[in-house]
Amino acid sequence: MSAILNKRRAGILLHITSLPGSSAMGDLGQEAYHFVNFLHDTGITVWQTLPLGTTHEDRSPYQSLSAHAGNPELISVDWLCKQGWLRFPDISTESKNAFEYPKSILLTKAFHGFLKRADEGNKKDFADFCQAKSFWLDDFALFMALRHKFHPQCWNQWPEHFKEREAKALQEARRRLKAQIDSIKFQQYVFFRQWLELKAYAGQHGVLMFGDIPIFVSYDSADVWANRDVFKLDDAGEMIVVAGVPPDYFSETGQRWGNPHFNWHTLKKTGFHWWLDRLQTQLELFDILRIDHFRGLEAAWEIPAYEETAINGQWVKAPGHALLSAINVALGSIPLVAEDLGIITSEVEELRDEFHLPGMKILQFAFGDGLDNPYLPGNYVTNCVAYTGTHDNDTTLGWSENLSDEAKTKIYDYLGNPQTSIPCALIHAALGSVANLAVIPMQDILELGSEHRMNTPGTATGNWTWRFRWDQVTPERTEKLGNLVRLFDRQA
Known part of the structure; x- marks a missing residue:
């Protein structure tokens, strides 16, 4: 067992896109650092996210265009401005309309600014990044440039010489599309820099980053094409x-x-x-x-x-x-x-x-069968991760509202605390269990209903868009969460 997982810890499940902010989705800007501070203040030492890959139009992080590349939509525009690579009034920094521009346009402008204004140290850093990641970055950047050219076709519908990766055709495409390819590589450079800066900040505050690897990759991806x-x-x-x-x-x-x-x-x-x-x-x-x-x-x-x-x-x-x-x-x-x-x-x-x-124990699955149900806290081993629910489940409040009175009574009979809400009872049970790691979705921390769930498996629309607001994170909730983390010896 890894030493990292052989210690009592508490975590929160929140994807980067669910962070608040003025852009179209959560990103790697100041709100991410604010969230690390929130975790640190409550004694929580694990931040679990969904996969970070470049998504298709459905925004599912489980159908990525690359097993390696990060999602450029998560890049912080403010960070680019602070570097001096994206200037306003190129688009107008004071402008409340800055974030109405598609992220792709802002990133292209930032790349042009990087070429004009970046110092030699940053340019060397970019060149070193491209060299170190060339084993996947070269194919990915070319794939994305061709995908833009032939969009919305999947690679298996491209002209035969591109589909079959004929060397002469790819060489010519790299020459013709060089500017676009370099811009795509720059986006990956920026993503990795921003993410690693956030990860370092989290580490300084005792917070570990917990990621997710989809076992399969998308057919329409650089991985399958190459x-x-x-x-x-x-x-x-x-x-x-x-x-x-x-x-x-x-x-x-x-x-x-x-x-x-x-x-x-x-x-x-x-x-x-x-x-x-x-x-x-x-x-x-x-x-x-x-x-x-x-x-x-x-x-x-x-x-x-x-x-x-x-x-x-x-x-x-x-x-x-x-x-x-x-x-x-x-x-x-x-x-x-x-x-x-x-x-x-x-x-x-x-x-x-x-x-x-360690495997996963989901409390929402615990109360439908007998006492040998492996998801009941009494059946846990230390080498597991306890959850109230996951990104694929309804929120615990939404789930509980669809339970019969008999089912609710059964939960309270097992967990006690009939005066508290079911989300709070399940959070209490997860944190109090013997599981080394207990992870709570942010929606359950905030006791939010079904309209706030992240994903409904088997559906193609309405997913992956949920975001929280800081005004939902009241001082009372924060204090209560911190007390539970300390009570069950899961603090940093």
């Missing part, structure tokens, strides 16, 4: 099978995610090089990592690509033991958390436990 042999594709580059999960708690027809499956045979032959590179990037960004859909490392649900739902799939074995062994050899005992939710078999549990990975 590494077709790593995925189960036919000779034309089309998906044969797609990822998802069978019918479960969230959906009667299962979830058809549409991601390509891994070609594990190729990955094993290369020593899992692609996976190790991916983890190395995320370890630069985070102190702790969660592997989303961990059970897919033991066996994954493969759905024929022509099927419209996830019902007619099958479980296909994956070499999780070999992969995790390769990770241990190459990277050591890194702080990994297994998202072991859904249809979990004894084989999945054995894989998790063999590598001493």
